[in-house]
Amino acid sequence: MRITALEIQESADTTYRLFDFNRIDPVTQNKRDLQVQQGIDAITLTQGQQQLNQKQELIEQAVVKTLVDQPPFTLNHWSVRGKSRLTCRQPFTLLVAVAGEIDLNFNGQRLTLTAGTTLLLTPENDYYYLSGHGEFFLAWPHS
CATH class of the missing domain: 2.60.120.10 (Jelly Rolls)
Structure with a gap:
């Protein structure tokens, strides 16, 4: 089975790094910091299911x-x-x-x-x- 993920975003003035593919920062030679908790805190979920008009x-x-x-x-x-x-x-x-x-x-x-x-x-x-x-x-x- 093949899964394709299509990420569509709207503009935002805040970005949180949730995953970074284990890349190394060229300046510090360390993995870059992740902001997982800040990303979770920024999520707004509505109660119940939203009806999609497909x-x-x-x-x-x-x-x-x-x-x-x-x-x-x-x-x-x-x-x-x-x-x-x-x-x-x-x-x-x-x-x-x-x-x-x-x-x-x-x-x-x-x-x-x-x-x-x-x-x-x-x-x-x-x-x-x-x-x-x-x-x-x-x-x-x-x-």
């Missing part, structure tokens, strides 16, 4: 599932099985391919998306044309 739609030969659509961002999962197209209306949209192989065509250019491919899409193109079989996530911030 929806699914078919766009040509792609199943698009909205996983999150509330501030501060929207996150969609695309499963392409043939041809489809997507639009990008936001100042930027993050695309992260996670499975298969999909050709992305725009402005006479072609990129092949395979697992791990990450792109920033911009609204200069009316459409991004897709063909192939694979999956990717799209995320964009709310205005």
Whole structure:
């Protein structure tokens, strides 16, 4: 089984280091300090379950599932099985391919998306044309 983690963040003026991959600080030659307790203290959890309004739609030969659509961002999962197209209306949209192989065509250019491919899409193109079989996530911030 393969697990892919996609971390989407909003801007914050405070950052706590919870894990650092055992990296060594080049100045002190020691592992960098972690701020685990401060990170835990900063977490705000709401009581009970939050209701996510997930929806699914078919766009040509792609199943698009909205996983999150509330501030501060929207996150969609695309499963392409043939041809489809997507639009990008936001100042930027993050695309992260996670499975298969999909050709992305725009402005006479072609990129092949395979697992791990990450792109920033911009609204200069009316459409991004897709063909192939694979999956990717799209995320964009709310205005």
